[in-house]
């Protein structure tokens with residue numbers, strides 16, 4: 001039985017990756033942070049019928065800012081594969097807490113790589129790199145596009161990207177970067193723009209919210225479906241040679257188009273409900289990200305299949321159901 005260690009298990013991607021690895025027969029070790037409230041709700045779908053976690057999923061308390069917790073985990077678990085998905089992942093928030101973001105999203109990658117090197121554990125490493133690293137470099141972006149990050153988050157991800165490349169070149173570690181463009185799902189964090197929109201649409205149509213206030217509606221993003229993107233992560237670590245890959249759809253839409261499509265799904269006109277406020281704008285914005293995933297297609301056999309409208313519909317429908325469940329008092333959170 002192969003063993004995987006996943007940081008950021010409680011996040012959107014972590015929860016889908018855990019499901020995928022369990023389906024593939026892995027013993028999965030995940031990290032979770034101490035929180036004053038339950039923080040494993042995204043893992044509810046992997047729980048058994050009695051609400052407990054399956055025996056081949058083990059959760060450990062760890063923090064990316066705590067070297068000891070990472071070193072001990074790698075030594076104790078001896079994983080075949082490590083997926084580093086944990087991060088302070090919110091771009092706008094990174095302007096508010098830049099040093100913390102540099103530590104948790106940047107320096108922590110060196111902590112993990114150094115723990116691998118020092119322990120001598122024979123493992124493969126996946127780094128969750130981001131299209132935010134391209135920043136202001138115009139699209140289309142591929143593996144050869146120069147980085148020009150536009151936020152502390154983007155700067156931290158560039159550090160992690162190069163640390164991963166460096167440990168591959170210096171020590172021969174099987175370490176790969178997945179340069180993933182935005183990917184969304186019903187499990188997307190509620191403060192990222194897509195989920196903020198679909199949740200607001202659901203709440204407006206269900207009569208529990210009046211308005212939606214957003215920032216820059218002109219930003220262009222390449223939005224894919226998260227479960228397909230975690231499959232690409234796994235495929236990268238199954239290659240004989242470690243490498244770096246762009247994962248994207250190649251199709252771009254503005255935030256305004258996402259808003260329009262989401263309101264259309266429930267037969268409402270977005271202009272009746274949406275306003276903008278500079279409060280949600282960033283000190284420096286990334287105007288347009290459109291990925292060229294031809295290398296991943298060629299070498300990993302990976303292609304996206306969910307369309308833009310398919311993604312919007314899936315997210316709106318899931319949020320409408322969730323708001324109805326909340327109104328009916330059905331959504332009870334458990335700890336996994």
Ligand code: NDP
Pocket residue numbers: 007008009010011012013014031032033035039062063064065084085086087088089090104128129130131179180181182183184189
């Ligand atoms: P989320 O924000 O949903 O999840 C982030 C995870 O990191 C959570 O499990 C969170 O824990 C954990 N985390 C945060 N801080 C720490 C810390 N100090 N120590 C340990 N764990 C921590 O992100 P996504 O799932 O969307 O993204 C996964 C990764 O991929 C991230 O690294 C992100 O930057 C990157 N990425 C994401 C893209 C996307 O479009 N989703 C695109 C490209 C890259 P908790 O639940 O307790 O907050």
Ligand code: GDR
Pocket residue numbers: 089090091092129130131132180181182183191192193194196213214215216217219220221255280281282285286
């Ligand atoms: P992003 O995602 O910054 O691309 O980072 P986000 O959904 O936060 O923003 C996308 C675009 O929408 C604009 N926007 C707003 N954004 C938010 N969050 N809230 C608003 O009200 C709002 N109004 C307009 C933003 O300005 C931006 O242009 C995500 C994260 O998952 C990162 O971790 C990941 O690395 C990148 O995607 C790829």
